[in-house]
Amino acid sequence: MIWKIARKEIKETLREGRFRIAGIIVVALLSIAVVISYNYYNYVQKQHAQASSNARNLWTSQDEKNPHSAAHYGTYAFKPKSPLSLIDQGVDKFTGISIFLEAHRRNEAQFMAAADQTGLARFGDLTPDFILLFIIPLLIILMGYNSFGKERENGTLQLLQSQGVSPRKVALGKWLGLYIPISLLTLGLFLSAGVMLALTPDFGLFSWTALLLMALVYLIYYGVFANLTLIVSAWTKSGGLALVLLLSLWIITCLAAPKAASNFADALYPYPTRQEFMASVTQDQQKGLDGHNPWNEEAKRLEKETLNKYGVDSLHQLPFNFDGYRMQKGEEHEAEVYFKHYQLLKAQFQQQSRFYSLSAAASPYLPARFLSMAIARTDYGLHWDFADAAERYRLKMMEALNMDFADNSAYGNWAYKADQALWEGIPDFSYTPPSLGQIALSHLSNFLLLITWLAVSFLGLFWITRRI
Amino acid sequence: MIQARHLSKNYNGKEAVKNLNLNIRPGEIFCLLGANGAGKTTTINLFLNFIQPSSGEALINGLNVAQQPTKSKQYLAYLPENLQLYPNLTGLENLDYFSGLAGKSYDQSELTQFLKTTGLQESAHGEYVKRYSKGMRQKVGIAIALAKGAKALLLDEPTSGLDPKAANEFGAILRQLSEDGVAILMATHDLFRAKETGTDIGIMRDGVLVEQLKPQDIGHADLEKLYLTHMN
Numbered sequence: 001m002i003w004k005i006a007r008k009e010i011k012e013t014l015r016e017g018r019f020r021i022a023g024i025i026v027v028a029l030l031s032i033a034v035v036i037s038y039n040y041y042n043y044v045q046k047q048h049a050q051a052s053s054n055a056r057n058l059w060t061s062q063d064e065k066n067p068h069s070a071a072h073y074g075t076y077a078f079k080p081k082s083p084l085s086l087i088d089q090g091v092d093k094f095t096g097i098s099i100f101l102e103a104h105r106r107n108e109a110q111f112m113a114a115a116d117q118t119g120l121a122r123f124g125d126l127t128p129d130f131i132l133l134f135i136i137p138l139l140i141i142l143m144g145y146n147s148f149g150k151e152r153e154n155g156t157l158q159l160l161q162s163q164g165v166s167p168r169k170v171a172l173g174k175w176l177g178l179y180i181p182i183s184l185l186t187l188g189l190f191l192s193a194g195v196m197l198a199l200t201p202d203f204g205l206f207s208w209t210a211l212l213l214m215a216l217v218y219l220i221y222y223g224v225f226a227n228l229t230l231i232v233s234a235w236t237k238s239g240g241l242a243l244v245l246l247l248s249l250w251i252i253t254c255l256a257a258p259k260a261a262s263n264f265a266d267a268l269y270p271y272p273t274r275q276e277f278m279a280s281v282t283q284d285q286q287k288g289l290d291g292h293n294p295w296n297e298e299a300k301r302l303e304k305e306t307l308n309k310y311g312v313d314s315l316h317q318l319p320f321n322f323d324g325y326r327m328q329k330g331e332e333h334e335a336e337v338y339f340k341h342y343q344l345l346k347a348q349f350q351q352q353s354r355f356y357s358l359s360a361a362a363s364p365y366l367p368a369r370f371l372s373m374a375i376a377r378t379d380y381g382l383h384w385d386f387a388d389a390a391e392r393y394r395l396k397m398m399e400a401l402n403m404d405f406a407d408n409s410a411y412g413n414w415a416y417k418a419d420q421a422l423w424e425g426i427p428d429f430s431y432t433p434p435s436l437g438q439i440a441l442s443h444l445s446n447f448l449l450l451i452t453w454l455a456v457s458f459l460g461l462f463w464i465t466r467r468i
Numbered sequence: 469m470i471q472a473r474h475l476s477k478n479y480n481g482k483e484a485v486k487n488l489n490l491n492i493r494p495g496e497i498f499c500l501l502g503a504n505g506a507g508k509t510t511t512i513n514l515f516l517n518f519i520q521p522s523s524g525e526a527l528i529n530g531l532n533v534a535q536q537p538t539k540s541k542q543y544l545a546y547l548p549e550n551l552q553l554y555p556n557l558t559g560l561e562n563l564d565y566f567s568g569l570a571g572k573s574y575d576q577s578e579l580t581q582f583l584k585t586t587g588l589q590e591s592a593h594g595e596y597v598k599r600y601s602k603g604m605r606q607k608v609g610i611a612i613a614l615a616k617g618a619k620a621l622l623l624d625e626p627t628s629g630l631d632p633k634a635a636n637e638f639g640a641i642l643r644q645l646s647e648d649g650v651a652i653l654m655a656t657h658d659l660f661r662a663k664e665t666g667t668d669i670g671i672m673r674d675g676v677l678v679e680q681l682k683p684q685d686i687g688h689a690d691l692e693k694l695y696l697t698h699m700n
Binding site: 154 | 542545555557568
C-alpha cells in the first residue's frame with residue numbers, strides 16, 4: 001500500500017511540468033558542475049605532479065654544498081588532491097596546496113587557488129557540492145511543498161481518508177514518492193562521478209566505499225529535508241503558505257545557520273592574527289637556543305654540557321662537528337616552540353569544531369557539510385594532518401642534514417660540502433591521509449546528529465499526519 | 469450495517485446533529501433529505517469519522533467508527549457531492565490507486581470491467597481525469613466503491629449538477645448495488661431521485677430527523693408537500 005502511494009506520487013510528479021523543468025535544470029547544472037570539477041581536478045593533478053617532480057629534481061640536482069645551506073635551500077611538500085574533491089572541494093581552495101620546507105621555520109601552506117581567482121569568485125563556484133547541499137534541497141521543497149496541500153485543496157484527501165488507509169502509511173508513501181526520484185538523481189550523480197574517477201588513472205587512490213559513504217550522507221540529508229517538507233505541507237492549510245515557510249526554513253538551515261555558527265565560533269574561540277602568532281613564536285624562540293649563534297646564552301650552556309658529557313676540554317676534541325650538532329639542537333628547540341604554538345591554534349580549531357558540532361543540532365546542513373568534506377578529505381582536519389606530516393618530514397630532513405654536517409666534518413669546518421648522494425638519500429615527501437575508518441570514527445558525532453535529525457523528523461512527520 | 473445511536477454533534481454550542489438514531493440494513497437505500505445546513509453532511513462526516521461525535525455512536529458493520537476508524541472504513545465507500553480525483557492520472561489509474569489503498573488488487577481487465585459497469589465509456593478509461601465531466605468522475609467514484617466491495621455506501625449529494633440522463637443512470641447503479649446487498653445512505657436535495665431510488669426516506673431539519681417514511685407510501689407531490697412543510 002505504501003509503495004502504491006509512492007508510485008502514484010512519482011507518476012504525478014513526473015507528469016507535472018513543474019518538476020520536469022526543475023529536474024532538467026538541476027540535472028543540467030549537476031552535469032556542468034561535474035564536468036567543470038573534473039576538468040579542474042585534472043588540471044590541478046597535472047600541475048601537482050609536475051610541481052612535485054620539479055621540486056624533487058631541484059632538490060636532488062643541487063651542487064655540492066654544506067648540508068645546512070641545503071637545509072636553507074629547502075624544498076616543497078605538496079598536498080595530494082583527493083579523488084572525491086571532484087564532488088566536494090571543501091576548503092581546498094582556501095588552505096593552499098604546498099608547504100615550503102626549510103631550516104628553522106615551520107611555514108604555512110601557500111598558493112591558495114582562491115587567491116588566483118578574480119573578485120567574481122566571491123559569488124562562489126558551480127561545484128557538485130553546491131548543487132548537492134543547496135539546490136537539491138530546494139528541488140525537494142519544490143516537489144513536496146504541496147504534497148498534502150493539493151490533496152486538501154483538490155478534495156482528494158477525503159476520498160483518500162475514506163479508503164481506510166492509515167495516516168502513517170500515507171505519510172510514508174508520500175515520503176517515498178518524494179524521496180525516490182531525489183535519491184535516484186543523487187545516486188546517478190555519484191555513480192557517474194565514480195565511473196569517471198575509476199576510469200581516470202591519474203586520480204590516485206579512489207575508493208568506492210568512500211564514495212558510497214558520501215552518497216549515504218547526502219541521502220540521509222535529503223531524507224531529513226523530505227520529512228521537513230512534508231511536515232510543513234501537512235501542517236499548513238495552503239500550498240502557498242507551505243512554500244513560503246519552507247523557503248524560509250531553507251534560508252535559515254542552509255544559509256543563515258552555517259554563517260551564524262561560523263561567526264559565533266570565531267567570536268567565542270578566536271584565532272590570533274598572523275602578526276600576534278609570529279610575535280609569540282619569535283618571543284619564545286629567542287628565549288631558547290639559536291643554532292646559528294654560538295654566543296647565545298643557551299648555545300654556551302649546550303657547549304658546556306656537551307664538553308662535560310664527552311669529558312673533553314675543547315670543542316675540537318669532540319668526535320663530531322659541534323656546529324652541526326648545535327644547529328640540530330637549535331632546530332629541535334624551534335620545532336618545540338612551533339609545536340607549542342600550533343597546539344594552541346589546534347586547540348582553538350578543536351573548540352571551534354566542537355561548537356560547530358553543537359550548532360549542527362540547529363541545522364541538518366552542518367553535519368552533512370562536515371561529513372561530506374571529511375569523507376572527500378577536503379576539510380580543515382585533513383589540512384592540519386597534512387601540515388603536521390609536512391612538519392614531521394621537515395624535522396627528519398633537517399636532522400639528516402645537520403647530523404651529516406656534524407658527523408662528517410670537524411668543528412669550525414664550514415667548508416664541508418655534501419654531495420648529491422645525501423640529497424638523494426633523503427626520501428621524497430609522501431603523505432598518506434587518514435583512512436576512511438579513522439575519518440568516520442572522528443566524525444561519529446556528526447553521523448549521529450544527522451541520523452538523529454532523520455529520526456526526529458520522521459517522528460515529527462508521523463505526529464503531524466496522525467489525523468490527516 | 470449503517471447505524472447511528474443517539475448520535476449528536478455540537479459546533480460551538482450549536483447542535484448540528486441531535487440525537488440521531490438510524491439503522492440502514494444491507495440492501496436498503498436511505499435517502500436523507502433536508503435544506504442546506506440541516507445536518508446531512510455532518511451526519512455523513514460522522515460516519516466517516518472526519519469529525520468526532522459530541523455524544524452517541526456511529527457504527528459501520530457494528531464497529532464504532534471513532535474507536536476503530538481504519539477498520540470500519542474497510543467496509544464503507546464514500547462519494548462526495550463533487551468528487552475530485554487526481555487530474556494527472558487516468559480514470560483507470562485513479563481506480564487502480566484507490567482500490568489498491570483499500571487493499572484490493574485487480575488486473576487491467578477487471579478494472580476496466582468495473583468502469584464499464586458504471587457506464588463510463590471505454591474511450592475515456594485511459595484519459596486523464598482533468599478532462600472528465602462531473603458525471604464521469606462520479607462514475608469513477610462508483611467504480612471505486614464497487615472495486616472496494618464496500619458493504620456500506622455514503623453519498624453526499626451525488627446527483628447534484630448531473631444532467632437528468634446521468635442522474636437516472638446513477639440511480640440505476642445504486643439500485644443494482646442495493647440488490648447486491650450494499651447499505652446506502654444518500655444525502656440529497658433531489659426529492660424525485662429519493663423517491664425513485666430510495667427504500668427509505670428521512671427528512672432532516674436543524675439536525676433532527678423529523679420524518680421517516682417509505683417511498684411507496686407517498687406520491688411525488690405529497691412528498692414535496694411534506695418536505696416543504698418541514699422546511700417552513
